[in-house]
Amino acid sequence: MISSPESSDVDPPSQAPSNHDIEAKEPPQQNVYPADNLSTPRQILFVGTIYTAMFxxxxxxxxxxxxVGIIGECFGITSQGQLSWLIAGYSLTIGTFILIGGRLGDEFGNKKMFVIGMAWYSLWSMVAGLAVYSSHVLFVFARVFQGMGPALTLPNGLGILGKSYSPGPRMNMSFAWFGGSAPFGAIAGFLFGGLFALAWWPWIYWSQAIALSCVAIFAAWAIPPQAVQPKQEQSLREKLEDLDIPGMFTGVTALVLFNFAWNQAVVVSWHEAYVYVCLILGVLFATAFFCIEIYWAKAPILPLAAFNSDIAFVFACTATGWACFGIWVFYIGLVALNIGGNTPLQMAAWFIPVIPSGLISALAVGKLVGKIPASWIMITGQIAYLVGSILAATRPPHSIYWTYYFFSVLIITVGMDTSFPAAAMIFSGSVPQQYQGMGASVVMTVVNYSISLGLGLAGTIENNINHGGLTPEDKLKGYRGALWFSVGLAGLGVVLSLIYELKTRLKYESAKV
Structure with missing residues (x-):
């Protein structure tokens, strides 16, 4: 029936709005979580690209x-303290700049920062290989600048996953698999590092540069456009205030100086005045950073006012566990290479158990999230660190692989792939909603900075007990001293995680009363 002109002037109050009217009034929802609408093959390409950040x-x-021994020999480096810089410098930069990388992603776009991070990582990988024509100083600087690449890709990769999937099982599994890709990356590094070292070690980094440049190009296509929250027009001053430039500067300076002091002391000992100066300046800059973040910054890069005792336990457990892991992976390798006479390729084969162990751990965490308390997952990880590091510290250097070494690798991988997601979950449940996005970035900062600082502390112990490392026996004594230090850190982590569980249980019981 055709309505008359009179009846069309006013709609009856009870008339339901048409679908067209609803679409006009409400924004379409299909773009809120773009990955939910992708086909399965397209999702695989997308998440696989994001996982390359951890890989x-x-x-x-x-x-x-x-x-590291082959590279050090090329540059004429014999001191283990100097060699540790080739590892510590990389982790130091990642841990120092991850929070900044996450903030830049929030301001300028996670996808853009992810692609830039891969390109930057590729550039300095090429420079690391070219350092063969210069000196170890250029190589160390290249390794330091390499770390800025993952500092951009890791937090922004996690940010992209969080914005691309709606909350639920798929999001939980995507985060679990993100952590589960770490063992595959470690094995690939061991394997291809050993293979290219057989030809010429610079190809370790040149091949890495080629692969990373391909990932950067592919990521620009594979990652779907991210929804951008509309922002009011801001002046340059307001944008700088949002970036918290003073907090960035003082925080980065404090972390670098403090870590540099501990790692450089391994090389030149604590008798050099500039080591103390760097340590004192690091403490002063850290004090300035805390004052800025608490009292001055309008948009603090690290909102300390939101932290509580639960966060303190998370940080402490994460720091002790990953510092233990950094020392373990460095010194168990030195014992095998320098005392046991094994080759880099053998080492790559010996670390293969991290793949099944890491996969099972990642899948288990993804399935158990929400079913058991995250504090119990944290305790499991800390116990795994403790048992794995004890096996490494007590291992006879010429024992067969299938005893101490095999079980040490198998068990400590459980610590890696349970402690990170557990820490991120506890952090997420302990801070207000507006700080949820920074949880993984903060935990990653603690993870990577702890690896670097732990190596510096272990190196100091090694140098003070190995009598100069002139004989294999003295070298082994120093290595074992460092490994027993990792045992002590892991034991402290177990105690702290148990205290946290007790504290959580008491809080729950008091809330019921």
Whole structure:
């Protein structure tokens, strides 16, 4: 029936709005979580690209761990303290700049920062290989600048996943698999590092540069456009205030100086005045950073006012566990290479158990999230660190692989792939909603900075008990001293995680009363 002109002037109040009217009034929802609408093959390409952030991060660590002696020999480096810088410098930069990388992603776009991070990582990987024509100083600087690549890709990769999937099982599994890609990256680093070292070690980094440049190009296509929250027009001053430039400067300076002091002391000892100066300046800059973040910054890069005792326990457990892991992976390798006479390729084969162990751990965490308390997952990880590091510290250097070494690798991988997601979940449940996005970035900062600082502390112990490392026996004594220090850190982590669980249980019981 055709309505008359009179009846068309006013719609009856009870008339339901048409679908067209609803679409006009409400924004379409299909673009809120873009990955939910992708086909399965397209999702695989997308998440696989994001996982390269963790994968390539671990490649950068693994490809140098087993070949550090070959690279050091090329540059005439014999001191283990100087060699540790080739590892510590990379982790130091990642841990120092991850928070900044996450903030830049929030301001300028996660996808853009992810692609830039891969390109930057590729550039300095090429420079690391070219350092063969210069000196170890250029190589160390290249390794330091390499770390800025993962500092951009890791937090922004996690940010992209969080914005691309609606909350639920798929999001939980995507985060679990993100952590589960780490063992594959470590094995790839060990394997290809050892293979290219057989030809010429610079190809370790030149091949890495080629692969990373391909990932950067592919990521620009594979990552779907991210929804951008509309922002009011801001002046340059307001944009700088949002970036918290003073907080960035004082925080980065404090972390670098403090870590530099501990790692450089391994090389030149604590008798050099500039080591103390760097340490004192690091403490002063850290004090300035805390004052800025608490009292001055309008948009603090690290909102300390939101932290509580739960966060303190998370930080402490994460720091002790990953510092233990950094020392373990460096010194168990040195014992095998320098005392046991094994080759880098053998080392790559010996670390293969991290793949099944890491996969099972990642899948288990993804399935258990929400079913058991995250504090119990944290305790499991800390116990794994403790048992794995004890096996490494007590291992006879010429024992067969299938005893101490095999079980140490198998068990400590559980610590890696349970402690990170557990820490991120506890952090997420302990801070207000507006700080949820920074949880993974903060935990990653603690993870990577702890690896670097732990190596510096372990190196100091090694140098003070190995009598100069002139004989294999003295070298082994120093290595074992460092490994027993990792046992002590892991034991402290177990105690702290148990205290946290007790504290959580008491809080729950008091809330019921």
């Amino acid at each position: 390539t991060n671990q490649v950068g660590l693994g490809n140098t761990l087993t070949t």
